[in-house]
Amino acid sequence: MELKTILGQYQDYIGKEVTISGWIRNHRKQKEFGFIDLHDGSCFKTIQCVYANELENFADIQTYRVGSTLEITGTLLESPAKGQTVELQATKVTLLGDCLENYPIQPKRHTREFLREQAYLRPRTNLFQAVFRVRSVISMAIHNYFQERNYVYVTTPLLTTADCEGSDQMFKVTTLNMHDIPKTEEGKCDFKEDLFRKETFITGTGQLHGEAFAMAFRNIYTFGPTFRTEKSNTKIHANEFWMIEPEIAFCDLEGLMDIEEEFLKYVIQYVIDKCPEEMAFFDSFVEKGLLAKLRNVLDSKFVRIDHKDCIDLLLNSGKDWEFTPDYEGDIAKEHEKFLTDHFGGPVFITNWPKDIKACYMKLNEDGKTVAAVDLVVPAAGELMGGSQREEDYEKLMKRIEEMEVDKTPIEWYCNLRAYGTCVHAGFGMGLERLVMYLTGIDNIRDAIPFARTPGSCDY
Amino acid sequence: MELKTILGQYQDYIGKEVTISGWIRNHRKQKEFGFIDLHDGSCFKTIQCVYANELENFADIQTYRVGSTLEITGTLLESPAKGQTVELQATKVTLLGDCLENYPIQPKRHTREFLREQAYLRPRTNLFQAVFRVRSVISMAIHNYFQERNYVYVTTPLLTTADCEGSDQMFKVTTLNMHDIPKTEEGKCDFKEDLFRKETFITGTGQLHGEAFAMAFRNIYTFGPTFRTEKSNTKIHANEFWMIEPEIAFCDLEGLMDIEEEFLKYVIQYVIDKCPEEMAFFDSFVEKGLLAKLRNVLDSKFVRIDHKDCIDLLLNSGKDWEFTPDYEGDIAKEHEKFLTDHFGGPVFITNWPKDIKACYMKLNEDGKTVAAVDLVVPAAGELMGGSQREEDYEKLMKRIEEMEVDKTPIEWYCNLRAYGTCVHAGFGMGLERLVMYLTGIDNIRDAIPFARTPGSCDY
Numbered sequence: 064m065e066l067k068t069i070l071g072q073y074q075d076y077i078g079k080e081v082t083i084s085g086w087i088r089n090h091r092k093q094k095e096f097g098f099i100d101l102h103d104g105s106c107f108k109t110i111q112c113v114y115a116n117e118l119e120n121f122a123d124i125q126t127y128r129v130g131s132t133l134e135i136t137g138t139l140l141e142s143p144a145k146g147q148t149v150e151l152q153a154t155k156v157t158l159l160g161d162c163l164e165n166y167p168i169q170p171k172r173h174t175r176e177f178l179r180e181q182a183y184l185r186p187r188t189n190l191f192q193a194v195f196r197v198r199s200v201i202s203m204a205i206h207n208y209f210q211e212r213n214y215v216y217v218t219t220p221l222l223t224t225a226d227c228e229g230s231d232q233m234f235k236v237t238t239l240n241m242h243d244i245p246k247t248e249e250g251k252c253d254f255k256e257d258l259f260r261k262e263t264f265i266t267g268t269g270q271l272h273g274e275a276f277a278m279a280f281r282n283i284y285t286f287g288p289t290f291r292t293e294k295s296n297t298k299i300h301a302n303e304f305w306m307i308e309p310e311i312a313f314c315d316l317e318g319l320m321d322i323e324e325e326f327l328k329y330v331i332q333y334v335i336d337k338c339p340e341e342m343a344f345f346d347s348f349v350e351k352g353l354l355a356k357l358r359n360v361l362d363s364k365f366v367r368i369d370h371k372d373c374i375d376l377l378l379n380s381g382k383d384w385e386f387t388p389d390y391e392g393d394i395a396k397e398h399e400k401f402l403t404d405h406f407g408g409p410v411f412i413t414n415w416p417k418d419i420k421a422c423y424m425k426l427n428e429d430g431k432t433v434a435a436v437d438l439v440v441p442a443a444g445e446l447m448g449g450s451q452r453e454e455d456y457e458k459l460m461k462r463i464e465e466m467e468v469d470k471t472p473i474e475w476y477c478n479l480r481a482y483g484t485c486v487h488a489g490f491g492m493g494l495e496r497l498v499m500y501l502t503g504i505d506n507i508r509d510a511i512p513f514a515r516t517p518g519s520c521d522y
Numbered sequence: 523m524e525l526k527t528i529l530g531q532y533q534d535y536i537g538k539e540v541t542i543s544g545w546i547r548n549h550r551k552q553k554e555f556g557f558i559d560l561h562d563g564s565c566f567k568t569i570q571c572v573y574a575n576e577l578e579n580f581a582d583i584q585t586y587r588v589g590s591t592l593e594i595t596g597t598l599l600e601s602p603a604k605g606q607t608v609e610l611q612a613t614k615v616t617l618l619g620d621c622l623e624n625y626p627i628q629p630k631r632h633t634r635e636f637l638r639e640q641a642y643l644r645p646r647t648n649l650f651q652a653v654f655r656v657r658s659v660i661s662m663a664i665h666n667y668f669q670e671r672n673y674v675y676v677t678t679p680l681l682t683t684a685d686c687e688g689s690d691q692m693f694k695v696t697t698l699n700m701h702d703i704p705k706t707e708e709g710k711c712d713f714k715e716d717l718f719r720k721e722t723f724i725t726g727t728g729q730l731h732g733e734a735f736a737m738a739f740r741n742i743y744t745f746g747p748t749f750r751t752e753k754s755n756t757k758i759h760a761n762e763f764w765m766i767e768p769e770i771a772f773c774d775l776e777g778l779m780d781i782e783e784e785f786l787k788y789v790i791q792y793v794i795d796k797c798p799e800e801m802a803f804f805d806s807f808v809e810k811g812l813l814a815k816l817r818n819v820l821d822s823k824f825v826r827i828d829h830k831d832c833i834d835l836l837l838n839s840g841k842d843w844e845f846t847p848d849y850e851g852d853i854a855k856e857h858e859k860f861l862t863d864h865f866g867g868p869v870f871i872t873n874w875p876k877d878i879k880a881c882y883m884k885l886n887e888d889g890k891t892v893a894a895v896d897l898v899v900p901a902a903g904e905l906m907g908g909s910q911r912e913e914d915y916e917k918l919m920k921r922i923e924e925m926e927v928d929k930t931p932i933e934w935y936c937n938l939r940a941y942g943t944c945v946h947a948g949f950g951m952g953l954e955r956l957v958m959y960l961t962g963i964d965n966i967r968d969a970i971p972f973a974r975t976p977g978s979c980d981y
Contacts, residue, residue, distance in 0.1 A: 161943075187738045195738075200669075203675065215654060235696050242709075272981070485591045
């Protein structure tokens with residue numbers, strides 16, 4: 064039986080015999096008794112199993128090390144011990160799998176740096192049990208939110224021969240022998256022998272393909288892995304992470320913000336409901352006040368403010384900024400922090416200067432700003448980035464030319480505006496950012512099962 | 523309003539004014555009337571909109587081409603026409619987006635080959651509306667099945683520096699300049715300058731990482747894109763596709779088959795329930811008898827038969843085989859077909875000769891076969907491949923040595939058997955195979971939004 068079932072309905076099992084299997088988290092031995100905390104993977108909690116020297120293999124049991132796999136049969140009893148409701152009075156303890164003495168995960172505090180080195184074992188700790196179950200539940204919340212609202216899940220391709228994102232920012236993919244690259248007469252790499260007969264990349268976005276599907280299915284979302292070649296070794300950058308990119312036809316910037324706000328609140332509520340033990344753990348041991356912060360988000364109406372008005376606010380704040388707020392420029396981390404503190408919650412920053420944003424964003428009537436929106440949240444900073452898309456063919460082509468983007472590989476994308484265009488909008492969100500925001504984990508390496516960062520691609 | 527809502531509860535809207543937006547699928551003009559079939563992406567069906575010459579822009583409306591985007595306000599009426607329940611008597615028709623005359627998707631039959639060339643527009647056809655919505659609903663069914671049963675969704679990494687699968691079968695990934703590869707003194711590619719400072723690949727499986735998480739969370743599943751460099755241009759091979767890989771601790775081969783069978787039936791039932799119109803379309807126009815085939819699967823108990831007994835059956839069948847059935851060999855397509863015909867439904871083939879299976883599969887007591895299982899289904903062939911994993915450290919190491927697998931990069935994986943091993947099993951299933959099986963689509967290129975096959979990586 065799974066521990067989750069037993070602990071969830073323990074009153075049904077009190078006094079009854081149950082059999083569980085799992086791993087020893089802790090083992091305290093006394094002369095006549097022993098206490099094993101068993102974790103079975105089905106839930107956050109362990110169960111204390113008490114065994115007495117009446118068991119014929121009592122001496123053997125006392126040798127079982129932390130990390131070993133056991134099957135234990137016993138009677139479920141209400142527990143006299145503090146901090147637990149029930150315990151198991153063992154009648155039979157069987158060793159299923161031994162654990163070497165050098166097992167790195169011992170019942171003591173390990174640093175997160177140490178645990179990153181043990182990436183394949185760290186999900187057996189409380190912290191990573193909580194993080195990775197919450198990550199899974201967040202993923203389900205995302206699918207639920209969109210599917211309940213009739214969105215179609217689109218798996219956009221990762222392999223692409225279009226280098227419109229700038230080939231320096233994308234991984235190159237090849238089947239050629241890296242030690243012996245075939246050459247053209249001009250001494251360049253000869254891609255004719257490669258699987259797709261062209262230089263191939265891993266794309267960093269599914270948005271373009273998503274827009275094509277939104278023109279057919281109205282509301283769509285992507286949810287898949289994304290890759291960046293950035294060499295930044297920071298707490299918030301990884302070279303492989305997961306992204307969600309919804310795209311909505313017949314939706315403008317205001318409508319998009321409504322969806323982003325409803326979506327974020329939905330996911331927060333879902334996780335609080337489904338993972339009470341994990342969230343209580345984060346609240347106590349990772350980020351004090353996490354639950355209050357999230358409940359505050361649920362109760363608030365997110366502020367919507369123009370980029371220009373943000374700059375006014377920052378310039379008039381009387382603060383000494385490391386980066387001077389700039390009407391033509393980006394919003395720095397320190398500015399984001401000021402704004403979320405100032406408004407006491409998430410803030411939508413809208414209508415950004417066109418020159419620092421992408422060519423596909425809808426140009427506003429002022430000719431200077433685009434209908435883009437970033438959602439910044441307390442502590443985590445930018446959580447979602449979205450925009451209304453330019454739906455006018457001529458205006459899009461003009462922006463593409465001004466920004467010197469190669470239009471050949473995205474001709475089909477531009478054609479979407481010639482074959483029944485419509486007002487539409489979408490946003491992108493990194494899953495890991497959301498995991499960090501909902502758990503209080505402050506390093507993206509701890510929000511990904513097996514992280515890939517510059518120089519680090521182990522396991 | 524969305525058409526799905528209106529058509530789903532049409533009795534609430536009869537006689538009322540509604541406004542819809544969508545794309546013209548078909549446009550029939552008469553002197554005093556016009557008929558527009560509007561599709562809005564929210565559901566499979568279109569709605570017929572009738573407009574009369576009383577409308578002030580009647581002449582303009584008559585020029586609106588197939589593919590154009592419209593907003594139509596009108597009164598919902600019960601329809602006198604055959605094959606539809608309601609129609610919209612238009613009071614206002616506004617053009618939101620024109621469509622060029624060369625729009626490739628016209629209201630006539632297009633070949634699937636032609637539509638593959640129009641990958642970004644084909645979701646606007648009936649066939650691909652149905653295929654890609656069903657693909658989305660299948661994906662949701664998969665997440666639902668596992669999450670309802672407390673499985674943890676694990677996103678395993680795609681980037682890897684371990685080439686244990688054989689580097690010829692994996693894509694290589696690099697940030698180096700392909701035209702000017704840096705060289706070591708020995709003239710080899712110098713990976714020290716690459717992002718991960720080692721040769722890097724895209725892995726073809728998440729199983730190894732999945733096993734590590736199953737040892738922590740008991741039941742887990744992966745669901746993500748997978749890559750193969752195969753040069754085969756067949757109807758069932760693509761270079762990029764999606765895989766589901768569940769891994770279950772404390773589960774043996776029999777338990778695994780129970781899960782596979784329950785899982786497949788769950789997904790079939792879910793799709794039949796959620797997509798009645800799409801499934802009826804496939805049943806009529808793509809694979810006659812599809813629904814009967816699937817209902818038969820729901821009602822049947824899948825046969826479980828040893829590989830050896832399959833070979834007996836095949837040899838005693840009196841058939842002339844292109845590939846002679848072989849006790850030490852694989853089961854060919856023609857054999858699969860015979861077996862599914864013979865048993866009249868899905869068949870689990872178990873206990874395969876060890877030499878044609880992977881080193882991590884559990885060696886049976888006979889020392890000759892492994893506890894592997896393939897599920898073959900009528901028409902689609904192999905749908906799932908799974909096995910009980912070798913949980914014994916020494917036996918695993920012996921198989922790794924016998925099969926000359928490089929153990930350095932998978933040392934951590936082997937260690938899972940030294941740190942609290944347990945009986946466990948898992949399977950892999952390609953999403954596209956399942957989409958093909960449930961829709962009757964016979965070419966994998968038509969089951970993927972944007973397919974990647976040798977020489978073909980467009981859009």
